[in-house]
Amino acid sequence: MSAPTASPSPAPAKTRRVNVRTPEVMERVQAEVETHYRSVLVENLRKAGGVLTVGHTTIRLARDFGFCYGVERAIDLAYAARRVFADRKVYLLGEIIHNPEVNRQLQEMGIISIPISEHEAKLSTLDPDDVVIVPAFGAETRLMNIISERGCSVVDTTCGDVMSVWKRVRGYAKQGFTSIIHGKAEHEETRATSSRAMGDAGDGHFLVVLTLDDVDYVCDYIRKGGNREEFLQRFGKSVSKGFDPDKHLTRVGVANQTTMLKSETEELQRRVQKAVEDRDGAEVAKQNFQVFDTICGATQERQDSLFDMLRKPLDVLLVVGGYNSSNTTHLVEIGEKELPTFFIRTAECLKSFSDIVHFDLHLKAEKTSYSNKLAGNDPVVVGVTAGASCPNNLVEDTIIRVFELRGTPKAEVMAEAERVAAPVE
Ligand code: SF4
Known part of the structure; x- marks a missing residue:
């Protein structure tokens, strides 16, 4: 499993977020969005x-x-950013959403996508005149910090449902719980969530798991310990810097990428809870296990x-x-x-x-x-x-x-x- 690089990163410094959703702009944006993506056939079929x-x-x-709703909002904001900052360079962190046709449309409008592999290098060269659009998945705290340091204007399209997950994992970190995140470690949203799981002080921990095989391996470790080196090799960079399975699986909180398969996420929650109960007994487990279902509506x-x-x-x-x-x-x-x-x-x-x-x-x-x-x-x-x-x-x-x-x-x-x-x- 490949994954996010997890260097300690405190909460983002104050960014220059701009509100581009003025009524005049949005009226024109919505008309433009409709021309690009509307379908009369689909509307008739729905009726x-x-x-x-x-x-x-x-x-x-x-x-x-x-x-x-999150995608509609992100697209509206990106179109609005282009319109409001017509004479400025407008950058996008990666893709606004995962649809090649929508991303192509934004590129044609002159919005410059910065590929994930170039985020850090490119952002470090931006000027205060530049505008950066944060996609619906959100962005890692270290990237938000660079954008703040460069003084760029930010149009933040992060979905509210993603921010709810961040709130949850930050809370876990504050209480000394490691976040076990069900998701794809390399996915933009999970990278952004992982960075928040390190907490505002940057000393929290996370572990990203994808498959039920991963979960069973982690559950075995929770129950009876295991080979620390093998654990760290298996999860590679899907863990926070300094993660030690012998220390950081004592108190765990489960969260998930918002777009996972619900049945699988529920199974993961059940298995981790059971492993903690088997190790600590049902009463003590209440102190050492938390869960919050963060699949979006x-x-x-x-x-x-x-x-x-x-x-x-x-x-x-x-x-x-x-x-x-x-x-x-x-x-x-x-x-x-x-x-x-x-x-x-x-x-x-x-x-x-x-x-x-x-x-x-x-x-x-x-x-x-x-x-x-x-x-x-x-x-x-x-x-x-x-x-x-x-x-x-x-x-x-x-x-x-x-x-x-x-x-x-x-x-x-x-x-x-x-x-x-x-x-x-
Ligand atoms: S979190 Fe859910 S509602 Fe928000 S953009 Fe992603 S899929 Fe859409």
């Missing part, structure tokens, strides 16, 4: 209960999918909607989103347990039904597959969902592409969607 049948093809849309709604959709018969599932999007990845994991599931970035991945380019979570690479179900002439029901960072226009393109490949032209699909969405007289 019609999420189902559209034309010929032998039925599309079933999940109840909740696509842009969440939007992630949960998208997962629950997919479970609901899977209760009805479906032949194939298409999940649309960025391949590095954590919440989208979990939708794919849920789907592929039940039926043939294709994780596609855009409609362009559907070159034909014998040439579907999709991301394989297990290979961690794109591959090309064939779908018998979609290619034939038999009636087919296709489920469609999308991660929290996927705009509606990409979902629309995907639906249209499925119909077109099955012989139904776009105009016919749009007309039928409008018809089924119309109120019954």
Whole structure:
């Protein structure tokens, strides 16, 4: 597991946060955002209960999918920053969200993305005139400190749900608890959260775990100790600087990246709690274990909607989103347990039904597959969902592409969607 570099870092110095959300700016921004990402087809399908049948093809849309409130806000703020600081250089720390199409759009607007590997070096060269957008995932405290030192203006789009996790892990550090964070150590959000887990004084500790195998290993160590060197080798840099499993697993608090699979996070919480109880006894364990579920509402709604959709018969599932999007990845994991599931970035991945380019979570690479179900002439029901960072226009393109490949032209699909969405007289 690769991971964040964890040098002690106190809470960020005062940053020059600017409010770009004035009513005049936001009115124009929202109109611009709509032109880029709106979909009339998706709106009509939602009005019609999420189902559209034309010929032998039925599309079933999940109840909740696509842009969440945090992503909508982040995009609005980035567009507003560009507008308000039209004559200044506007930088973005990495990606605003994990969707290549949205990031491409921001680049076309002149917003300069600083790749993660160059954050520190590039930020150190900025001037007070420069503007830095912090993405929805937030940023590590050491980066916020550099931005403050350089005197740049900051447009902070960090989602409120992410900040709730920070509040929790800071609290753990204050009480002398190590944060066990369920997440991907290299993910921007988890890096930002890990830096807060070191507390305001920078002397707290964290351990990031991803799989249930990791959790079982940690639980064994909590119960009966183990080989310290092996532990540190296994978790590499997924731990805070100076982390010692013999000392820092005594009092633990569990938190999670906001976009994890809920069932897995709950299992992790149960296993760690049980390990602490086995070691300390139920009464003492209450002093040494804390938990706080920090999966965000939007992630949960998208997962629950997919479970609901899977209760009805479906032949194939298409999940649309960025391949590095954590919440989208979990939708794919849920789907592929039940039926043939294709994780596609855009409609362009559907070159034909014998040439579907999709991301394989297990290979961690794109591959090309064939779908018998979609290619034939038999009636087919296709489920469609999308991660929290996927705009509606990409979902629309995907639906249209499925119909077109099955012989139904776009105009016919749009007309039928409008018809089924119309109120019954
Ligand atoms: S997925 Fe959740 S945490 Fe992330 S931006 Fe959306 S609402 Fe916020």
